[in-house]
Amino acid sequence: MYISLKWVQELIGLQNLTLIDLVNRLTLAGFEIESIDIKKNFKSNDLILDISFTANRADVANMRGLITEIIALFNSNLFLQTPTNIKPLILLNSYKKTLNSTQGFYNKNINYRSLLKDRNFECFKHYKVLKCEYSLWESYLQKKSFSKVIKNLTSENLLHSNDGITLFNMESQKLTIKESPYWIKKRLLLMGFKPVNNIIDTINYLLLETGQVFFAYDLEILQQLTETSEIVFVPSYAPEKSVFPIEESKTIELTKDVLVLNINNKIISIAGLIQNYHTLVNPETSYVIIQYGLYDSKKVKKSSKILGLRTNYSIKLEKQTDLNLFEQAHLRLMHIFWTQNIKFEDMRTNKNLFLTLKDNSSLLFRYVEQSQKKIRIVYKNLKRLTGPSNINNELSNFQIITNLKLLNFKVRFETGQNCYLVIPLTRRLDIEREVDVIEEVVRTIGFNKFEPLNLRNNQIGSLTKIEKLKRQLRNYFINLGFNESIHSILIKKNSEEEIRLKNPLFNESSALRLTLLDGLIEKIQFNQKNIGKSFETFELGRVYKHLIDGDKKEVEVISGVFGGKNFRSNWGSENSTINWFEAKGLIENFLKKLNIPVSIYWNPVKNYATKFHPNLTTELFIGNQKLGIFAQIHPTLALKNNISRKIYLFEIDIEVLNRFSQSKTLINYLPYSSYPISNIDLSFIVKKSIFSKEIEQIISTFGQPLLKSVSLFDYYSKAPIKKGYCSLSFKLQFQSKIRTLSSEEVAEFINPMIFYLEKHYDIKLQE
Numbered sequence: 001m002y003i004s005l006k007w008v009q010e011l012i013g014l015q016n017l018t019l020i021d022l023v024n025r026l027t028l029a030g031f032e033i034e035s036i037d038i039k040k041n042f043k044s045n046d047l048i049l050d051i052s053f054t055a056n057r058a059d060v061a062n063m064r065g066l067i068t069e070i071i072a073l074f075n076s077n078l079f080l081q082t083p084t085n086i087k088p089l090i091l092l093n094s095y096k097k098t099l100n101s102t103q104g105f106y107n108k109n110i111n112y113r114s115l116l117k118d119r120n121f122e123c124f125k126h127y128k129v130l131k132c133e134y135s136l137w138e139s140y141l142q143k144k145s146f147s148k149v150i151k152n153l154t155s156e157n158l159l160h161s162n163d164g165i166t167l168f169n170m171e172s173q174k175l176t177i178k179e180s181p182y183w184i185k186k187r188l189l190l191m192g193f194k195p196v197n198n199i200i201d202t203i204n205y206l207l208l209e210t211g212q213v214f215f216a217y218d219l220e221i222l223q224q225l226t227e228t229s230e231i232v233f234v235p236s237y238a239p240e241k242s243v244f245p246i247e248e249s250k251t252i253e254l255t256k257d258v259l260v261l262n263i264n265n266k267i268i269s270i271a272g273l274i275q276n277y278h279t280l281v282n283p284e285t286s287y288v289i290i291q292y293g294l295y296d297s298k299k300v301k302k303s304s305k306i307l308g309l310r311t312n313y314s315i316k317l318e319k320q321t322d323l324n325l326f327e328q329a330h331l332r333l334m335h336i337f338w339t340q341n342i343k344f345e346d347m348r349t350n351k352n353l354f355l356t357l358k359d360n361s362s363l364l365f366r367y368v369e370q371s372q373k374k375i376r377i378v379y380k381n382l383k384r385l386t387g388p389s390n391i392n393n394e395l396s397n398f399q400i401i402t403n404l405k406l407l408n409f410k411v412r413f414e415t416g417q418n419c420y421l422v423i424p425l426t427r428r429l430d431i432e433r434e435v436d437v438i439e440e441v442v443r444t445i446g447f448n449k450f451e452p453l454n455l456r457n458n459q460i461g462s463l464t465k466i467e468k469l470k471r472q473l474r475n476y477f478i479n480l481g482f483n484e485s486i487h488s489i490l491i492k493k494n495s496e497e498e499i500r501l502k503n504p505l506f507n508e509s510s511a512l513r514l515t516l517l518d519g520l521i522e523k524i525q526f527n528q529k530n531i532g533k534s535f536e537t538f539e540l541g542r543v544y545k546h547l548i549d550g551d552k553k554e555v556e557v558i559s560g561v562f563g564g565k566n567f568r569s570n571w572g573s574e575n576s577t578i579n580w581f582e583a584k585g586l587i588e589n590f591l592k593k594l595n596i597p598v599s600i601y602w603n604p605v606k607n608y609a610t611k612f613h614p615n616l617t618t619e620l621f622i623g624n625q626k627l628g629i630f631a632q633i634h635p636t637l638a639l640k641n642n643i644s645r646k647i648y649l650f651e652i653d654i655e656v657l658n659r660f661s662q663s664k665t666l667i668n669y670l671p672y673s674s675y676p677i678s679n680i681d682l683s684f685i686v687k688k689s690i691f692s693k694e695i696e697q698i699i700s701t702f703g704q705p706l707l708k709s710v711s712l713f714d715y716y717s718k719a720p721i722k723k724g725y726c727s728l729s730f731k732l733q734f735q736s737k738i739r740t741l742s743s744e745e746v747a748e749f750i751n752p753m754i755f756y757l758e759k760h761y762d763i764k765l766q767e
Contacts, residue, residue, distance in 0.1 A: 001061055004190045005047040011067050019047060025073050026051065029443050031060075039190060046190060058319035059426035062211030064328075072406035072444045163259055163296045164235030164271050167326070170290040170344045171219060171231075175199075177283050181340065193312075199281045199288055202336050204312070212292075212329030213313045215269065217279045219287040225278060226263040233291060234262045235271055242267065245277045246309075258303045259295065272300040272317040273309065290344070292330065319426070373428055375437060378418045382438045388451050395441075403444045404437070466556075466658045469594075470540055473558050473654070476590050482536040482560065487519035489542060499544050499552055512544040516559035517611065517649055521633075524561055525641040534644060536562035540654070557628070559651040562586070564644030580616050580632055581715060583648040587630050594661040598622055599693065602630075611637060612649065620652070622660050628652030671737070677708065678734040678741045680750060683766035685721065686728050690761060699730065702753035706741065708733045727766060 005019060023033050034050040051066075059065045179185070180201035188195050191208055195201050199216050207213060223229050238244075238254035244267055245251045254260070259271040269275035272295040281288055301318045304310050334344065379397050389395060401411055401419070410422035423431045431437060442450065463471075478484065490509035493500055497514065504510035513519070516539045528534055538560035545553045563578055584602075591600055601621045606614050612631035620627040633647040686695070692712050699710050714729035721727055734746050757763045 001051050001053070001066075002191055003049050003051060003063065003066060004187065005049065007063065007187060007190070008067065008070065011063065022070070023049070025070075025446075028446060028448065029069070029073050030054070048190060056430040059211075059424065061316070061319075062207070063209045064325070065211060065426075068406070068408060072403065073446075163299050164261070164293060165295075166233040166235065166261070166291060166293040168292055169231055169233070172288045172290070173343045173345065174286055175288065175342050177281065177285050180205075184336075197281060197283070198340055198342070199285075202333070202340070203290075206329060206333050206336070207312060207316065210325060210329040210332060211316055212325060213272065213316050214329075214333060215275055215291045215293075215313075216281050217268070217275065217289050217291065218281055218285045219289045220285075222263070222268070222279050222289065225276070226266045226268070228264045231263060231289060233268070233293070235259060235293075235295075236262055238267060238270075244270065246274055247277055252307055252309070255306055257306055259299045261293070270303055270307070271295050273303055273307075273314045274311055290333070292326070325426075373423045374412065374420045375423060375431065375434060376418055376420055377434055377437055380417065381434060382441060385435070385438055386442055386450055389445070389449055395445075399445075400441055403441050407440055407444065409437075466654065469658050469661055470556075470558075470654065472594075473590070474540060476593065477536075477538045477560065480536070480586070482538045482562065485520060485523055485537045485539045487513075487516070487539065487541070489513055489544075491518070497546070499546070514545065515543055515651060516541050516557060517561065517651055520559060520561040521637070521641065521643075521649075524564075524647065525643055528641075528643050534564040534647070536560070556654040557651050558654055559649070561647060561649055563632075563646050563648045577644065577646040578648075579646075580648070581712075583632075584618075584630060587650055594657065596622065596657075596660045597662060598660060599697070600627065601691070601693065610634065622656065625656050625659075626653070627656050673735055673737045675736055675738075675740050678746050680732040680734065680746060681713075681729060682732065682750070682754070683714075683727055683729040684757070685725055685764045685766055687762040688717070688724055688726055690763070692728055695728065695757065695761075695763070696730070698757060699732065699753055702756065703732065703734070703749050706734045706736055706745075706749065708735045 005022070008022070019036070023036075027033060030053075032052040034052050037048045037050075039046050039048045053060055060069050177197050177199065180188075180195055180198045184201050184205050185195045187208070188201060188204060193201075193204050193208075203214050203216055219231075222231065236259075237256055238258045238260045240254075240256045242254045243251045244254050244260075254267075254270070260267045261269045261271050267276065268279060271293065295317055297318055300314055304314050304318070337344070377400075379400060382400060383395055386395065397416070401414070404421060405411065408424045412420040412422060414420075421437060431440070474484065488509065489512055490501075490504075491498070491511050491513045492508045493511040498511040499514070500511050501509075520537055520539060523537060524534060538558060540556070540558050542554050542556055545555055547553055563583055565577065599622075602618045603621055604618045606617065611634055612629070613634055617629065617631035619629050628651050630650045631648070633643075633645065633649055635645050638645045638647060682699075684695070686692075696710050696712070700707060703710070710730055710732050712728060713731050715726060717726035732750075734741055734749065754765050758765065
């Protein structure tokens with residue numbers, strides 16, 4: 001938005017308002033000054049500021065809103081130009097007839113003439129600048145209520161519309177089209193508008209000053225075009241493929257989703273966007289009709305998007321109109337026309353005023369309901385959150401109320417402890433809670449006017465147990481040479497099992513991932529395709545699961561993909577890829593480091609047919625809780641992605657792992673035994689239904705206290721081993737701290753365990 005520094009100075013009546021003060025204060029309040037340029041018009045120089053504001057501050061996109069903001073920011077008793085809603089009251093005697101017709105705009109309990117008599121007015125130039133205190137303007141704003149205006153305009157048997165309402169039409173007396181006054185043309189040129197004539201320029205000037213949109217039609221052409229003398233604007237949707245002229249030799253094609261205004265079934269304008277080119281005010285015009293309407297901002301934006309057309313009017317109406325400004329803008333427009341000797345007949349409420357306040361879906365009802373939104377403010381909360389001021393030790397209730405009134409908040413039911421505020425309609429989407437109002441108070445006073453509060457919490461922060469576990473897992477795999485990967489939780493929907501988003505931003509991110517392995521496999525495939533190498537990778541992240549009751553749950557897991565490389569496991573062996581047991585040993589090793597006090601069971605399964613190998617897949621359980629899964633990649637999937645078949649996958653639930661893992665808080669160092677270790681290898685023919693872990697536990701029990709370790713080092717299930725059985729070979733290490741063990745001593749431990757296994761299990765020692 002472009003603003004003139006001279007215009008700002010004239011409006012607030014303070015010529016010594018410097019550029020640096022204005023820029024610094026606006027910047028501190030959250031506005032951005034994009035550029036400052038010197039512009040020359042009519043032999044005078046002016047400073048033009050390009051100000052950017054956030055989308056939620058459409059209320060300052062006009063001079064009236066910006067000046068209100070500046071006055072609130074400077075929080076001063078500056079002399080003001082005549083407020084736009086007070087100035088026309090000077091004309092009560094000379095313009096009595098017109099104003100009486102708008103009696104719905106006024107509260108009968110307010111004596112406006114006495115308000116004016118209480119102040120000393122001084123007029124000069126074209127602006128009739130009034131020396132008055134802000135209290136005159138504020139007193140009026142605090143007392144008026146637009147809902148009363150609406151009720152006064154209500155009549156019986158009216159049509160209904162949820163998309164648009166034409167509030168009134170005003171027909172002019174006979175007039176002459178000519179150039180606008182110098183001061184209007186000057187300000188329009190400074191703001192980037194091209195002067196046209198006194199009618200169009202005045203409406204455009206009002207758009208800049210108040211942000212309110214009025215349309216002016218050539219009344220005689222309008223009557224000829226619509227073939228009727230009764231002007232009734234009817235909002236409706238355009239017929240499909242109807243043609244609408246926007247320039248002398250240019251038309252656009254409308255669709256059934258475009259909101260238009262009709263008179264006698266003839267399209268006169270696209271609601272809130274642009275009017276029929278032939279109805280524009282031109283040098284031959286003798287009578288005009290001014291039309292003001294209220295439109296659903298979403299419909300205006302939709303029409304603009306469909307047609308690919310935006311105007312200065314639609315830009316304003318795409319934001320919600322503040323009905324409380326309608327009265328001010330109307331009276332201001334009549335005043336500017338009056339200074340140009342342009343007079344209007346009585347204002348006519350449009351016969352199709354689509355209004356029934358009992359209808360909750362009515363557009364006007366929604367506006368009135370929103371304009372009455374209240375928020376309770378507790379002074380104690382405000383003072384507690386803001387802290388002490390640099391100027392005063394504590395904000396007073398009077399200071400708080402004063403700053404809120406400066407921002408056009410209406411104060412209701414004020415007590416010593418709290419008050420209720422009516423939120424300005426233009427701030428309704430921005431101000432929703434008490435803390436939002438507190439932010440506005442601090443912003444107007446100045447964030448730099450408050451002393452920062454020092455935190456007094458001396459408690460030392462610490463990591464949670466699950467965070468420590470995640471760091472431990474990350475360090476373990478990184479130390480093994482794994483690369484950590486990070487993928488988005490959003491994926492493209494590929495199956496019905498995936499959890500789909502209701503409002504995805506893109507089709508490529510329309511579902512939530514059920515596993516981390518898909519992304520890791522894609523990364524392995526991408527790496528293999530581009531550089532011809534495989535690599536080990538893992539990822540810590542969240543996945544989403546379907547529960548039995550139909551609900552969804554977010555779960556933290558760690559997943560990894562490794563294998564496929566040739567390497568030498570020891571100096572005496574040849575290069576080869578790791579087998580399933582070696583890969584399984586890597587997972588077992590890191591689970592041992594977590595000091596889990598209960599046994600982890602490996603349960604082979606065959607129901608993972610698409611991603612995991614049908615015969616080399618196992619689930620991990622701690623008790624009856626599923627910990628995760630470990631498997632070799634499915635041969636078909638490996639072939640499809642052109643990667644090695646000796647790739648191994650795992651995915652482990654971190655939350656279950658965290659529940660059972662124990663951190664070692666104390667490390668006990670034991671003396672090293674200087675006596676040799678006795679190694680014994682035992683091979684058993686075992687039924688495949690028996691877990692090797694169970695055999696290890698029995699061996700460990702019988703081998704105490706001299707058994708140092710037991711481990712499975714070989715597995716064989718081919719001929720001559722009969723079907724349903726396999727050969728398991730275990731390495732046992734015995735060691736004493738006080739002597740060298742003899743063969744007889746070791747046999748005393750070995751023989752009982754073999755006897756027990758053969759007697760109680762379908763196991764036979766292999767000689």
